[in-house]
Amino acid sequence: MENIAQIDQKIQALMWQMRKETLVKMQQPFSIDEKSGRKDLVTTIDKSNEQTIISKIRELDPTAQILGEEGFGDQVNQINGRVWLIDPLDGTMNFVMQQNNFAIMISLYEDGIGVVGYIMDVMNQKLYHGGTNGVFINDQQIEAPANLHLKDALIGISGPLLIDNNHNLQQIARQSRGPRMYGSAGIEFAKVLTGELVGYVSYLRPWDFAAGKILAQALNLQVKTIDGGPLSMLSSNVVLVATERASKEIVTLAN
Amino acid sequence: MENIAQIDQKIQALMWQMRKETLVKMQQPFSIDEKSGRKDLVTTIDKSNEQTIISKIRELDPTAQILGEEGFGDQVNQINGRVWLIDPLDGTMNFVMQQNNFAIMISLYEDGIGVVGYIMDVMNQKLYHGGTNGVFINDQQIEAPANLHLKDALIGISGPLLIDNNHNLQQIARQSRGPRMYGSAGIEFAKVLTGELVGYVSYLRPWDFAAGKILAQALNLQVKTIDGGPLSMLSSNVVLVATERASKEIVTLAN
Numbered sequence: 164m165e166n167i168a169q170i171d172q173k174i175q176a177l178m179w180q181m182r183k184e185t186l187v188k189m190q191q192p193f194s195i196d197e198k199s200g201r202k203d204l205v206t207t208i209d210k211s212n213e214q215t216i217i218s219k220i221r222e223l224d225p226t227a228q229i230l231g232e233e234g235f236g237d238q239v240n241q242i243n244g245r246v247w248l249i250d251p252l253d254g255t256m257n258f259v260m261q262q263n264n265f266a267i268m269i270s271l272y273e274d275g276i277g278v279v280g281y282i283m284d285v286m287n288q289k290l291y292h293g294g295t296n297g298v299f300i301n302d303q304q305i306e307a308p309a310n311l312h313l314k315d316a317l318i319g320i321s322g323p324l325l326i327d328n329n330h331n332l333q334q335i336a337r338q339s340r341g342p343r344m345y346g347s348a349g350i351e352f353a354k355v356l357t358g359e360l361v362g363y364v365s366y367l368r369p370w371d372f373a374a375g376k377i378l379a380q381a382l383n384l385q386v387k388t389i390d391g392g393p394l395s396m397l398s399s400n401v402v403l404v405a406t407e408r409a410s411k412e413i414v415t416l417a418n
Numbered sequence: 419m420e421n422i423a424q425i426d427q428k429i430q431a432l433m434w435q436m437r438k439e440t441l442v443k444m445q446q447p448f449s450i451d452e453k454s455g456r457k458d459l460v461t462t463i464d465k466s467n468e469q470t471i472i473s474k475i476r477e478l479d480p481t482a483q484i485l486g487e488e489g490f491g492d493q494v495n496q497i498n499g500r501v502w503l504i505d506p507l508d509g510t511m512n513f514v515m516q517q518n519n520f521a522i523m524i525s526l527y528e529d530g531i532g533v534v535g536y537i538m539d540v541m542n543q544k545l546y547h548g549g550t551n552g553v554f555i556n557d558q559q560i561e562a563p564a565n566l567h568l569k570d571a572l573i574g575i576s577g578p579l580l581i582d583n584n585h586n587l588q589q590i591a592r593q594s595r596g597p598r599m600y601g602s603a604g605i606e607f608a609k610v611l612t613g614e615l616v617g618y619v620s621y622l623r624p625w626d627f628a629a630g631k632i633l634a635q636a637l638n639l640q641v642k643t644i645d646g647g648p649l650s651m652l653s654s655n656v657v658l659v660a661t662e663r664a665s666k667e668i669v670t671l672a673n
Contacts, residue, residue, distance in 0.1 A: 201569070202595055256596060260572050261614040314456070317515050322597040325580065326588045333581045340457055341511060342577040344599035359516040 212251035248373035254347025266349025270374035277377030308358030316361030330417040362405025385410035467506035503628035509602025521604025525629040532632030563613030571616030585672040617660025640665035
């Protein structure tokens, strides 16, 4: 395998290539299927994106494991060694209904530790990427967002969790300056990175949060379960990403 | 007064000028005050935008009444004659916290009937405008969105109404393909116009919905109170804008 700086350049190029391909495929007919139900969609573009990404990563890093949302990767049962996580189209419902507010995400973990993460906001032409060496939007390095309190900012919360008031999230929303709901983990993680949201809470699978977790932690943001515990990288979690202050406040209110 | 086509050209130019001025003012220091509380902000930019808009409209249409959010217009007690409604910065909370997802809105009513409406999505550089002669995004005329059912699409709902389950909105959200929450009436009306949302429900004041109502009705969308009644143009309403099908379904579920 090449060194991480070389790999990073190639994955960045891959993200821009995937963006371009997705924009082209969106203009052509594609099929939409339901996965677990009418609110959980998959398109032929999710699948073909994943196949392209996996084939490129196999070439770059042939001995790593690959965990992809659509199942074209490996059966990953342990997080040791190098593991690539892939969400080929995050926010598929938005992609289908809005042709906006969706992302492509890739990340690399080594022995469970995040190395590099990539979130491509396709329609806004913004690639959020980096790791411990800094976080960038395209070529511009960004600073850690202000360590705001919950009461002083907006919070992203997923619809089902807010409606069902799981983890006292209605009260948490009331204590903030307002809830927001965009329907894509990648887009909402990106808004926490830039400080547009003080935090985000949603029930997520590993490929939904893996890239965002690396970028968030590199900016001094906390990424935990809603109980304040560590995330499992191989199963679903109610994920909380937030500033250090808001994270403490939310975990207290939620438990 | 000039004819409506001439006025329309001048208001379009004014909207682009206001966009440019707002982008400049955002880069300079501005003050933020609370109005009714910590979730209801006003900035010096809201105020200066309103003053600029009113002074231009006075010049174009000196005998009309002007109803502006920040109070620099007239005390409007009846909707007869020509009335201009102005929201100089819609989504002020987003403006302050996100520097995104806010709008500038102007509309003209004559004897209570909508003539022309304008919604400027400042950061996306999109002016939604028109009336019975058609609805345009910048120079491109748009078609009426598909007459979708609630169950087949996303719906915008304001945070407080969803959290408090007013009008059975939690059930309405569950029946849709998912709720979304963007925090700006102008931005959410725009998403209903383009079909990105099947509808939008929020407690709104006249300047929040006046422009959107004109554009929505010109595209065969229904704009009513959540009870299915007509909107008051001089007071607050729980406003529902939706496709004809979703509107019927939502009114039934809400009542």
